[in-house]
Amino acid sequence: MTIVRSFATAFAALAATLAPVAQADTLIDNIQGISVDREGKVTRFTAMWIDDDGRVKQLLDRKDKRPKQTDFAVDGKGAYVIPGLIDSHLHMMGLGFAQLTLDLSDTQSLAEAQEKIRAYAARHPDRRWIVGGGWNQVSWGLGRFPTAAELDAAVPDRPVLLERVDGHAVWANSAAMAAAGITAKTANPAGGRIERIAGGKAPAGVFVDRATALFDTVVPAPRPEDRDLALAKAQELLLSKGVTAAADMGTKIEDWQSFRRAGDLGWLRMRIMSYASGTDAMALIGGPGPTPWLYKDKLRLNGVKLFLDGALGSRGAWLKQPYADDAGNTGLPLMTGAQLRNMMSRAALDKFQVAVHSIGDAANAEVLDAIAELSDTYKGDRRWRIEHAQIVSPADIARFGKYGIVASMQPTHQTSDRIMAEARLGPDRLAGAYAWRSIAAAGGHLAFGSDAPVEAPDAFAGIAAAISRTGPDGQPFGGWMPQEAITREAALAAYTSGGAWAGFAEGRFGELKPGEWADFVMVDRDPLMASPADIRATRVQETWVGGERVYSAK
């Protein structure tokens, strides 16, 4: 984006901090090590021996003899060591750009947001467009979408375009709508909705789902160096949070090229399991099938990300019954069942893994139907993924087990969304909402993530939410639908070994055991013992990937 012209120099400075680290045979001693397999079985150890390649060679107990000689010895000083955390659903580039553009995710009211936008525009007089995101009318207590006029009040002279926190809507000012040629005559595009001023046809300023594409050709596109900087920023943030691997959900060819540059030039430090944005990007990136694991298992195109519906917040999620707070509206499917099956077939035929975004109960039922039908044709180890699986009819839950489906879910969505979800669904339709425990009990495979930048990529907050169904404020007392809370072991597994399995990476990373890469995090407390509040306060001291220290808090 022209808005980020000054990034290139920032990138050069950042790249300098990413110089290669020498590798050698290393003993990490005096630690309190924990690893957990997909069944929740915990292994504890007090030292880890890493070979020169960066793989775990041996886990040692207190009484085990240490190797006589190693190139390096690290005294863990009693730190807790857990496997590198795997975020099974995020958006690398979105996360990076969120840090490089206007971020409204911490604003508590429309007025506060307007003031922040005004100040940001004043600080960046050279940017032709002001872009950013993170707003949420629900957390502002607004009870409606904001308007173009309210954005004009902050910035009247330049186009402003701000993505909603869930990525499913944008808020534009008048200059942005004018630049895109949007008027009262502009029709809703298929799969999208233009909010209109009450009682009229004039666009109100918010554009939902596919209607956001009306701005695609007018917003300045990021340059490759901007993308590289965004990737570096996202990686830096994730490593500082102990996240050593992530599933990038919706990779475009431009994003993929950035990932490859990072790999080619030696600054890809974390692992990315990529899911292409639609089947065309899938075929362009992967060709005849998933790519091999590249750069010592740091990058692979696993499959494709498809969108079946929108989000609950913007009432784009596709429900079986109308929204409790919007009679007559059931949300929108973004494609027909036949289109969904065609795309899933096209991917499955070439052994690409399929991950379908599905939030509402109607969407989840449709994907489950499609998987049931396709499972007859595409046999073998498919690991169909449903992304979010937020609202599932209780009667549909058993099918997660029957078809061995990966439920790629985000615990902090539950704690952030619960009040909104109650409003959207009413009290009687919540039985299958964020139903981690029921899905796991039915035999579904949990893989947890953050959906960053929608939520912060904080797995410790996720574990705390997963085991308690309470938010950072400890509310509600006893947890929201606490029967869906899971054990500490299951939560940690869903962020480590479960996430690896969901991405066909078991045996490579996800557990600390001989033969897997030594991806681990040193933290100051035991996530299997601490209280939810204490888990949230976990401090990451060091992060290691493939036997190399890639982050240190010191």
Add this chain to the structure above:
Amino acid sequence: MTIVRSFATAFAALAATLAPVAQADTLIDNIQGISVDREGKVTRFTAMWIDDDGRVKQLLDRKDKRPKQTDFAVDGKGAYVIPGLIDSHLHMMGLGFAQLTLDLSDTQSLAEAQEKIRAYAARHPDRRWIVGGGWNQVSWGLGRFPTAAELDAAVPDRPVLLERVDGHAVWANSAAMAAAGITAKTANPAGGRIERIAGGKAPAGVFVDRATALFDTVVPAPRPEDRDLALAKAQELLLSKGVTAAADMGTKIEDWQSFRRAGDLGWLRMRIMSYASGTDAMALIGGPGPTPWLYKDKLRLNGVKLFLDGALGSRGAWLKQPYADDAGNTGLPLMTGAQLRNMMSRAALDKFQVAVHSIGDAANAEVLDAIAELSDTYKGDRRWRIEHAQIVSPADIARFGKYGIVASMQPTHQTSDRIMAEARLGPDRLAGAYAWRSIAAAGGHLAFGSDAPVEAPDAFAGIAAAISRTGPDGQPFGGWMPQEAITREAALAAYTSGGAWAGFAEGRFGELKPGEWADFVMVDRDPLMASPADIRATRVQETWVGGERVYSAK
């Protein structure tokens, strides 16, 4: 293409023959070795010691002591060893697909072509479209373009689309035109021409330059596995001809992904210097600049290929004066001077190398003007490339030296085209035609290639043409404009060290000398001694890349 559905199995079989070769310290002894630097200085040796990485460690004379121990010793049995040949201008995918589709390049008459097309269609009843290329109405002695009706006579029931040998025109039958919705009302697109039936508006069946794009959306696109097979086929052919490196002129992102798959999966055996097809592909492939050398110097995106004009054969080349055989027609520039400069600037700003296709004297003058202007801004080692540089006004030639320009030329174009060129230009405008010697004498940097699949990728035929200005038939006696012939040493350099320099690869490959990759060809005669006819008959015995034997005639 759906036409090539059966390729996947063929590819699996081919891939099996491409299993990795073990590397070790190797002595190649009992050879008659030759290497030549860019100034034409020749080094001769009788043994070559290659290190375990595959680089030349030492060249040895007859009297030099051999190393005491090497992992492998190869008895060259007196074979001549020359550096791996570099083809500085070809089309990898076009070359591969030419072998997988209908090839008319050996047809001598329209009737023969029609028979070949008919037989091919009968052999492939399952192909929805018959596609191919290689036709040339000049070598058929037709004196005009062929027509749709003449193609209908061969295949009336299915669309047929055949590219002219130069890639600058296509010949379609009625079914193909109907599929593309082309009628008498279809206007000539910008930069292109639809041939019309004499005295009318109805399309005649041949579409020149940008008009070929009218078929882009209707011809079935090749699948990724088809592209991979085409790449493997092209590589196999090139290695059998002793070509170990090539400049791919006009790489699309899909082609690049194929190159990367070959590298990622370990079957990229030759070296590809890539020039992206236009600035958008350049930015998508390279990002902020040229890629690093990848896969041990096997692949790099060097820069961009731009097209300023068409070809002489189809009268698309842009001339200062009208064609001698088409009064009033001067051919077409494919973009304005401002557009050319903008694209060159966009590339040069990010240090991409610029290669401009330029055939006619007007086109060459325009590119030289643009280089002169841009050289003030973009200083340093730019190595501006002019591709083909076929017809250059004598007054313009000095500028090749002044700006250190690479003249990327194809010796066999001269011998194939001379009669056509005389017809197009008339006898008085040939002074700067295929003027290798004059351009080199002025200080331009020669890099020779084949333009395959336009011509066969046969560097020995190129060397013979370069030193003799005669064709395979030895005609014309004494050579065509023989003052432009160059020495054997200069010709071999233009296919080796000169080609490397033209692609920023000097020091990596192009010469046999310590530190460079051991890329070499064992042949049965000495190209610096043999007659032109004998050089054409050279037999390639073995081809080695990076110290690995990648082709053997046995």
